[in-house]
Amino acid sequence: MEVGVCKQEMLQKKNAVLVDGVILNGPIMDSKAGEKFVEEACKIIMEEVVQKADDVTEKVCEWQAPETLKQILDLEMRDTGECHQKLLQLCQDVIRYSVKTSHPRFFNQLYAGIDYYSLVARFITEALNPSVYTYEVSPVFLLVEEAVIKKMIEFIGWEEGDGIFNPGGSVSNMYAMNLARYKFCPEIKEKGLSGLPRLVMFTSEECHYSMKKAASFLGIGTENVYFIRTDERGKMIPEELEKQVQRARKEGSAPFLVCATAGTTVLGAFDPLDKIADICEKHGLWLHVDASWGGSALISRKHCRLLRGIHRADSVAWNPHKMLLAGIQCCALLVKDNSGLLKKCYSAEAAYLFQQDKFYDVSYDTGDKSIQCSRRPDAFKFWLMWKALGTTGLEERVNRALALARYLVEEIKKREGFQLLLEPEFANVCFWYIPPSLREMEDGPEFWQKLHQNGPTGALNMFSGSVKLICLPALNLLLSYEKPQGLSEGS
């Protein structure tokens, strides 16, 4: 342990300042040894993670059950520290038994792959360890966030706007919900919901589960989320929305918000934004679009039509950490209002942090727009990636993901035992795998029960347990060097 050695050395020095048994004027640890440790660990990270990132011959994960993995890893934290050699071995093991989300065959989530530029940006911010609330403490990162938000707003099609990066699409949706509520009735900020009529919001049956979480967290209640029926493609049916708004009004409750989805989690469906916007305008409802997954299509001139009407939204959630590979987490809530609504809604006016008489323009301070105090500079990784690839490079990523989805669909149609659920409009490809034993069976309740009981095996669903409906965002094949082989493995 370097710390102990340092203390010994320091005690021998004549000028040591000792207070309460602690030497104040010595290093708390040997910084040279620390730097060497960082260098050696970086070598391991480069070799074991970065250089193997797109190597399809590597394993996605060396799977171990929880109890076994606990035994393999030395999880216990002890009184005394470990030597650098042991720690480096530990780092190796952590990498070895972790899932490689950059692997071309990582199909578990709505993200995958590696982007070298955003990775560098993240290394920089980890080393600098900033927090973005005031300009004085994060000058570069606040300006970058402002520039990125401005650019994202351009792609949405608003003339002006505001926004904030925050830790996740779920949180973005919460921000929007609270903002809509504040706009509907600003006194709720001070008075709360007690004694008010029941606030009601609308979203589709296929929406992200964060809608329920948000409604519960914000004190609105999950029962006051009215789920609107969707069509066979998973899109919200505008006529059903209209009916439900009227029902809510008749009940004497207070409709305030519609959350449309642009790119649902399972089917990748896009709600018809223009028609929904008409209804929102008619009834004076805030329109939020959860484009956490589908927002990146805005970058593609070819596919941005999926989000037609998004410029009519009051707020948009968009996660560049998904299809654009900016690294978890990189999530923006964007707001059309430019009159300071975000700040008015979220400010707590902490005098010790957000003084109004600083020596620079305090409108650059973002702390009063946020539910967080410390906040990470998530916009930076998107910015550096954007600088590196240009808009055309980002566009190529989106186009590639959707072309891969198209390719996969054609392959599924050709292959025995696979049944396409529906023609995808985005990167989610949903299909059933029907095991040989069921292929001759007639469609009916018994067939579906058996299909659910006998899960398929193979690479495609190695991480999805017994879910028979497999959603494969083609994005996951982004970095695949060869003809995608997921299907042949699954069969």
Next chain:
Amino acid sequence: MEVGVCKQEMLQKKNAVLVDGVILNGPIMDSKAGEKFVEEACKIIMEEVVQKADDVTEKVCEWQAPETLKQILDLEMRDTGECHQKLLQLCQDVIRYSVKTSHPRFFNQLYAGIDYYSLVARFITEALNPSVYTYEVSPVFLLVEEAVIKKMIEFIGWEEGDGIFNPGGSVSNMYAMNLARYKFCPEIKEKGLSGLPRLVMFTSEECHYSMKKAASFLGIGTENVYFIRTDERGKMIPEELEKQVQRARKEGSAPFLVCATAGTTVLGAFDPLDKIADICEKHGLWLHVDASWGGSALISRKHCRLLRGIHRADSVAWNPHKMLLAGIQCCALLVKDNSGLLKKCYSAEAAYLFQQDKFYDVSYDTGDKSIQCSRRPDAFKFWLMWKALGTTGLEERVNRALALARYLVEEIKKREGFQLLLEPEFANVCFWYIPPSLREMEDGPEFWQKLHQNGPTGALNMFSGSVKLICLPALNLLLSYEKPQGLSEGS
């Protein structure tokens, strides 16, 4: 631009699979060039950030006003990407104009300094880019989180418990508030607050501003936060709490929660937890302790008495990213209940992600405990640091910070023009700097007005604008190699 080059090369290959004008079976970028870029950038990060981290001769920040900095940095995102050379220069500039929070003279926040081990952990997780919601996708990081939470619970003094890492102490406080509300009335999750009596919570006047943010966000309303008077040291007065609880009951409102603070932001005050716990027990109120700042004292056998009674709390917020230097953000909400309250309160039962019939014990999945969907593995950086330093190494950090505070107090007392506000009990040292022109003036309204108008200059408040009450967490001197000189610079 590597992307373009690759495309050209691929198009010449015979086996190219072209869909919608996109070549599917080629790399989206040259990975060798990408890896080289990462290596070169890492070299810059090592030289410019890590190796200079504790160099007191470097600048804390090369300050530029917003408009100037915008001109210096090339913020614009264009259609075409930049070459690696330009990007590396950009990285240099970003580092150059950013605040060095690891600098021994960085005094702006309740954190500072560098820890090499947590930095390595952060590099690993950025490279692996995991999200911690299910065991299948984050096996190592979920086990690590479980182990760290268990250990933190031991230090709180609970026999068992639960917890979750989340993006900030403010969010931890929100979690606790919602949990207390759920415990008080589980139906609120579904029904919301509408029609219910006014829920009231109590916290001290000196609490963190996130209390107000949380009350507003959760629909409780800031007016329903009853601020309890504090004594001259900034501690909540238990008798005042008792009075306010009775007042709330008389008003017909529903008291449900007391948020005590262990380590206030400005004065570093610790509320008397034992006496507050008595009142909570008497009235059946949830006791949450916001120990975001002060929690780390639990690690020190010498200073843990500051939090005496914390084992009686129902929930605790504790940020190892502050005094323990784990890196932003590293924040745990810890809960005494071990009957699944956290899960019951936060679950949305998303069938596509948290299936109950997986091939492993799904109790390891944490998604249903969280308000987030994607979540970062923040426990890991604390874990690797703990493994490296041992509990004694962490304890040494705390003891050193408090010894530095003690030393600073003695220096302030000796030095002309400085006036100690109060004897600190923690690492916050609050004092006034009185400029020479005011030193002969009599105490009174005019004196204070002038003191507020004529701010001091110098290193100590170079980032705190015109705040005259300077709070200097001694923590910031942690890595100082020499006799702390902040004071001589300020005078």
